[in-house]
Amino acid sequence: MTKNIAIIGASGYTGAELIRLIATHPDLEIAALAANSKAGQRMDQVFPHLRHLDLPKLVTWEEIDFSAIDLCFCALPHKTSQEVIRELPKHLKIVDLSADFRLRDPEAYAKWYGNPHAATEMQKEAVYGLTEFYRDEITAARLVAGTGCNAATGQYMIRPLISAGVIGLDDIILDLKCGVSGAGRSLKENLLHAELSEGTNAYSVGGTHRHLGEFDQEFSTLAGRDVRVQFTPHLLPMNRGILATAYVTGAPDEVHGALCDAYADEPFIIPLPFGETPSTHHVRGSNFCHVGVTGDRIGGRSIVVAALDNLTKGSSGQALQNANLMLGLPETQGLMLAPCFP
Structure with missing residues (x-):
């Protein structure tokens, strides 16, 4: 039976990516699209690459009749998202792509996002949307919080x-490069072509990036003790993709073995043969994440490198993967499209 889908925030990059993926999904139909700033427009006016699809016109989210909607994706900025979601019908299944329900502790949310949480009861209800590690909880959830890419x-x-238990927990270093679409579609001076192209830069240096809140929460819970990673992101002049390099203390063969064991049955996380490292080119436009391991010249240290598409596996693809579980559909439905190369 076909499930009816609504997307709130359809005029952003993650909204457009959701539409691209759902367009070939055999069991989902887009019944409503909302973008308050562009209400009344057709999607092909906002995103010409979707011109071939028969899509509903954009409306305000208040105009949607949710009585016939099975699941709603909310692709709004943080703060705005929680304010909208708390007004949605209580029967509605929701996948939120913003940061508003990722952190379980309201004080942690206020620390990292600069404002008090306005829907703390729903914050308690939300399930963290890292599919491979919260699959059972997501399947039973009404509200799923998508992770940061x-x-x-x-x-x-x-x-x-x-x-x-194959690495030291006190000296994890994570160096990450991200494409410009990770910053969203709104106009920003530093993202103008003349200011971004032909260069790169680190940002949120020294432990100020908001996704550290997720690392702190998840790694510390997993380890049963406080874990703080050293994390520096960099902005690259490419449209899509994340390439991350982690430097850890641990035997390379054990590190590689642990990743291979963990992902042996996972359809989207692909450990590479030992010594190979991935490229963003090899996952572009797909829901796959490639992970490689190599040893360092310093004994007892390992280098782990991962690549994924920030708009797909890092956001909208993950959201659809979670929606499939919530709706009782095959988890991989609509997501097995091959990466686009070159």
Whole structure:
């Protein structure tokens, strides 16, 4: 039976990516699209690459009749998202792509996002949306909080190593490069072509990046003790993709073995043969994450490298993967499209 889907925030990059993925999903139909700033427009006016699809016109989210909607994706900025979601019908299944329900502790949310949480009861209800590690909880959930794209990448690399006890916990270094679409579609001076192209830069240096809240929460819970990673993100002049490199203390063969064991039955996380490292080119436009391990010239140290598409596996693809579980559909439905190369 076809499930009816609504997308709130359809005029952003993650909204457009959701539409691209759902367009070939055999069991989902887009019944409503909302984008308050562009209400009344057709999607092809906002995103011409979707011109071939028969899509509903954009409306305000208040105009949607949710009585016939099975699941709603909310692809709004943080703060705005919680304010909208708390007004949605209580029967509605929701996958939120913002940061608003990722952190379980309201004080942690206020610390990292600069404002008090306005829907703390729903914050308690939300399930963290890292599919491979919260599959059972997501299947039974009404509200799922999508992870940050940087946070997802780092966790795919490091979570299995913490669980297996094969790395030191006090000296994890994570260096990450992200494409510009990770900053969203709104106009920002530093993202203008003349200011971004032909260069790169670190940002949120020194432990100020908001996704550290997710690393702190998830790694510390997993380890049963306080774990703080050293994390520096960099902005690259490419549209899509994340490439992350983790430097850890641990025997390379054990690190590689732990990742292979953890992901042996996972359809989307692919450990590479030992010594191979991934490229963003090899996952572009797909829901796959490639993870590679190599040893360092310094004995007892390992280098882990992961690549994923920040808009797909890092956001909208993950959201659809979770929606499939919530709706009782095959988890991989609509997500097995091959990466786009070159």
